Amino acid sequence: MSTQGLPIAAIADPSAPTPTAIRSFADLNCLVVGAASGIGYATATMLSQKAGRLVGADLPAATWPNTDNQYPQLPIDISDPGSVRDAVERTIEIVGRLDVVINTAGILGKVQPSSEETLEDFERLLRVNLVGAFALSKAVLPVMAAHGFGRLVHFSSTAGKEGVPGMTGYSASKAGITGLVKALAKEYATTGVTINAIAPGKVDTPFIMSQPPKAEDLQRIPMRRLGTPEEAAALLEYIISPGASYTTGFIYDLSGGRAVY
Numbered sequence: 001m002s003t004q005g006l007p008i009a010a011i012a013d014p015s016a017p018t019p020t021a022i023r024s025f026a027d028l029n030c031l032v033v034g035a036a037s038g039i040g041y042a043t044a045t046m047l048s049q050k051a052g053r054l055v056g057a058d059l060p061a062a063t064w065p066n067t068d069n070q071y072p073q074l075p076i077d078i079s080d081p082g083s084v085r086d087a088v089e090r091t092i093e094i095v096g097r098l099d100v101v102i103n104t105a106g107i108l109g110k111v112q113p114s115s116e117e118t119l120e121d122f123e124r125l126l127r128v129n130l131v132g133a134f135a136l137s138k139a140v141l142p143v144m145a146a147h148g149f150g151r152l153v154h155f156s157s158t159a160g161k162e163g164v165p166g167m168t169g170y171s172a173s174k175a176g177i178t179g180l181v182k183a184l185a186k187e188y189a190t191t192g193v194t195i196n197a198i199a200p201g202k203v204d205t206p207f208i209m210s211q212p213p214k215a216e217d218l219q220r221i222p223m224r225r226l227g228t229p230e231e232a233a234a235l236l237e238y239i240i241s242p243g244a245s246y247t248t249g250f251i252y253d254l255s256g257g258r259a260v261y
């Protein structure tokens, strides 16, 4: 039957649930993983001022910046599913209803030709960057879906889109984030939970200091500068906002115009 001329309501699947009543940004209870440094830290700082309850989590050995930020800081090793479950349980005890989970945990690994990259090197990158993201997703998605609202954001990279020589395991792990996010997003599409990722190019954090950008790197960035952690936090502020309710399974660009798709 042609749908032309029918009102939109008549075309929509009658079994599709209506979106959960929109909560204000200030009501959102959030967990940021990888919060002791870089983008995670800037995001936690932004959320501590604008959102509801907040928990930051990072490796047990992480050194947190010595600031006035007042929010619980939990240990988590995202590559260990038991540690992920413990941290999520503890977070829910602290915040009650969990609305937002932002996963910025990630490692670059050693930059080296693939001929020198061992299987152990490769597996380690996948375990932290990709398997960790899956373990965290499994721990939080049913919780958020049960109350009909959620925002889960992982981090991909332009390396996952382009492939970077010397970073085979890293590039593969970040490409995997794209598939993970798109598959999960479709699975949870009717629950009120959106699942997206951000793909940064080069953001000025400790992460890139093992490979400090050279002049030719900047030439590849149309804006001719690095991004800032605060610009990443600003994009996250939009993605997790209650009004950003019709975009899921998307990889948001944060590359100063470098990425072509």
Ligand SMILES: NC(=O)c1ccc[n+]([C@@H]2O[C@H](COP(=O)([O-])OP(=O)(O)OC[C@H]3O[C@@H](n4cnc5c(N)ncnc54)[C@H](O)[C@@H]3O)[C@@H](O)[C@H]2O)c1
Binding pocket: 033, 034, 035, 036, 037, 038, 039, 040, 057, 058, 059, 062, 076, 077, 078, 079, 103, 104, 105, 106, 107, 108, 128, 155, 156, 157, 158, 199, 200, 201, 202, 203, 204, 205, 206, 207, 208
């Ligand atoms: N900075 C960039 O230019 C850039 C570019 C592309 C992608 N990314 C991605 O963005 C995300 C955030 O990067 P960043 O620049 O803020 O890095 P960062 O190194 O400043 O912060 C990453 C945090 O993750 C934590 N972490 C590492 N392994 C962990 C584990 N097993 N369990 C829990 N936490 C762990 C670290 O302790 C650190 O605090 C990462 O996923 C990274 O791959 C960053």
